[in-house]
Amino acid sequence: MSDTITTNFINGEFKPSAAGGVLDVFSPSTGAVCNRVTVSTAEDVAEAVAAAEAAFPAWSTATVKRRAAIMFKFHELLDAAQDELTEIIITENGKNRAEAIASIAKGNETVEWACSLPQLVQGRTLEVSRGITCHDVREPIGIVASICPFNFPVMVPMWTVPIALAAGNCVILKPSEKVPGAAAVLARLLAQAGVPKGVFQVVNGTVDVVNALCDHPAIAAVTFVGSSRVAEIVSKRCRANNKRVLALGGAKNHLVSLPDCDVTMAAHDIVASFSGCCGQRCMAASVLLLVGEQPDLIAKIVDKAATLLPGTEPGQVGPIIDPAAKARVISYIERSVANGATVLLDGRAWADKAPGNWIGPTVLVHKSKDDDAMKDEIFGPVLSVYVVGGWEEAIAIENSNPYGNAASIYTSSGGNAEWFTARFRAGMIGVNIGIPVPREPFSFGGLYPSLSKYGDLDITGEGALDLFTRRRKVTTKWGKPTGPGTPGATATSTAAAAAAASTDKASFVGRM
Numbered sequence: 001m002s003d004t005i006t007t008n009f010i011n012g013e014f015k016p017s018a019a020g021g022v023l024d025v026f027s028p029s030t031g032a033v034c035n036r037v038t039v040s041t042a043e044d045v046a047e048a049v050a051a052a053e054a055a056f057p058a059w060s061t062a063t064v065k066r067r068a069a070i071m072f073k074f075h076e077l078l079d080a081a082q083d084e085l086t087e088i089i090i091t092e093n094g095k096n097r098a099e100a101i102a103s104i105a106k107g108n109e110t111v112e113w114a115c116s117l118p119q120l121v122q123g124r125t126l127e128v129s130r131g132i133t134c135h136d137v138r139e140p141i142g143i144v145a146s147i148c149p150f151n152f153p154v155m156v157p158m159w160t161v162p163i164a165l166a167a168g169n170c171v172i173l174k175p176s177e178k179v180p181g182a183a184a185v186l187a188r189l190l191a192q193a194g195v196p197k198g199v200f201q202v203v204n205g206t207v208d209v210v211n212a213l214c215d216h217p218a219i220a221a222v223t224f225v226g227s228s229r230v231a232e233i234v235s236k237r238c239r240a241n242n243k244r245v246l247a248l249g250g251a252k253n254h255l256v257s258l259p260d261c262d263v264t265m266a267a268h269d270i271v272a273s274f275s276g277c278c279g280q281r282c283m284a285a286s287v288l289l290l291v292g293e294q295p296d297l298i299a300k301i302v303d304k305a306a307t308l309l310p311g312t313e314p315g316q317v318g319p320i321i322d323p324a325a326k327a328r329v330i331s332y333i334e335r336s337v338a339n340g341a342t343v344l345l346d347g348r349a350w351a352d353k354a355p356g357n358w359i360g361p362t363v364l365v366h367k368s369k370d371d372d373a374m375k376d377e378i379f380g381p382v383l384s385v386y387v388v389g390g391w392e393e394a395i396a397i398e399n400s401n402p403y404g405n406a407a408s409i410y411t412s413s414g415g416n417a418e419w420f421t422a423r424f425r426a427g428m429i430g431v432n433i434g435i436p437v438p439r440e441p442f443s444f445g446g447l448y449p450s451l452s453k454y455g456d457l458d459i460t461g462e463g464a465l466d467l468f469t470r471r472r473k474v475t476t477k478w479g480k481p482t483g484p485g486t487p488g489a490t491a492t493s494t495a496a497a498a499a500a501a502s503t504d505k506a507s508f509v510g511r512m
Helices: 042-061 064-080 082-092 097-115 155-166 181-193 207-215 228-240 263-279 295-306 323-338 391-400 414-421 461-468 491-511
Strands: 008-010 013-015 021-026 033-039 125-129 132-140 143-147 170-174 200-202 219-225 244-248 253-257 285-291 342-345 362-365 382-388 406-410 428-431 469-477
Touching: 008 042, 008 181, 033 082, 042 132, 042 143, 042 170, 042 200, 042 207, 064 082, 064 097, 064 155, 064 181, 082 097, 082 181, 097 155, 143 155, 143 207, 155 170, 155 181, 155 219, 155 461, 170 181, 170 207, 181 200, 207 219, 207 228, 219 228, 219 461, 228 244, 253 263, 253 391, 263 285, 263 295, 263 382, 263 406, 285 295, 285 391, 295 342, 295 362, 295 382, 323 362, 323 382, 382 391, 391 414, 406 414, 414 428, 461 469
Parallel strands: 143 170, 143 219, 170 200, 219 244, 253 285, 253 406, 285 382, 362 382, 406 428
Antiparallel strands: 008 013, 008 200, 021 033, 125 132, 132 469, 342 362
16 A cells, blocks of 8 residues: 555645545556545635636736746756656556656657747737738637546647647646645746746546536646547537537558558567557557458567566566556457457466566457448557458558547558558558657647547647737838827927937936
8 A cells, every 4th residue: 555645736836636536546567556636626726726726817917038037947846856757657657667668758859849938929910001010929828728648648748738838827737636746846947947836736536526627717728638538529529618629539550551561570560569558548559451352461470579578677578557457458358359350469478477466468360341440449558350352442551540539551652652642531640650659749649530539630840829819910100100209200200309308317417
């Protein structure tokens, strides 16, 4: 039993929930309690919102250069805290050490981009007619709530927090109750960097907190990353309350391999895509569509995946987050086998490894494209392989899935790649890349509308800047100048102006 309790961070202080509830946090590697977390209510959300409302006027009117300078300091502190955060991620999430470190570094890349906001938020100015000028100004929208999942305890919060803060908003972070420890460290680091009280806060909890964040009238925008079912609920609830919302859901990512692909490179990439982070990421490869039989590629994929071992050291495959998720992954494998799928590599051999929630890389060859494992998001290290008769069938299968997150093509031909990239129904597309995550200034986000995305903008990069700011437009017209020294000014007015200037100068000298 862990003696530690991760509490809320409200108005610059770590404090338990008003109701006093606590949940156990279990390590997926051992099954043991590794932490405990405060369970909050709407009362705690209201307290955080009140603190944010009080802090917003001063924070939003600070210069963007001042806010960016704080993000520079936070960037430095986040890098220095890598070891501390890595251990928390390994313990609470189960990532291997290399994946944990990489996820922190990826999150810090978004902090770097937020540091450039002084150059990015400059408005436009144009003389639209003789004597008439228009210019626009970006302003923060107010209080932003960020609801995050368990699979990336640092990286996903960094998709929203640094950009929203640097743009002048106040942020309330709701981390997953399964991995609360990293959020507390982020709160400490942001305060140390100079973020004022009430500007960044953390409210822990479960569904009650999510509902309160969606319903509170003073919260201007909500971001959510998680399952498609909850993303849709959050989106509808926020829109009913007239909030901006970007809710990212699940994914069913398709890879298409052509016979001319680089077999060695493709095999290495595909294994990393479907088994990395134990398949618990929305960008993981899920379905591999082979255009014709490609036995060499399949053999290399199976051989490479078979060498992977369970564990949390670099190169190993970590555990599934909890027993329910593990059972769900196994059920998809079992249903596929019952429907005639061939198991080329069976990760169920790891299932008896105790303690912890282990499931190994699994490769299935399906007879039916309608198997549940071919259509549903499994969120585990399972690759479904299906042989298609041609390009059109591959595109038809990919296009028919209700998600729209990512798709990739493996080929040695640029023309072939262009044919597929133009026809994939996905927001993020790869060519010989199994995890086609864009980097700033390109925003992360699936296709809308789809089960992968509920919302009109994107997260990170330029899409996030548009999400967290609003534009005000100013149109200006002036008459002819009539001040001293202008054509037509009288001698009397010129003399009066000169006398006033002399008086101002004397007064200024007297103050020196």
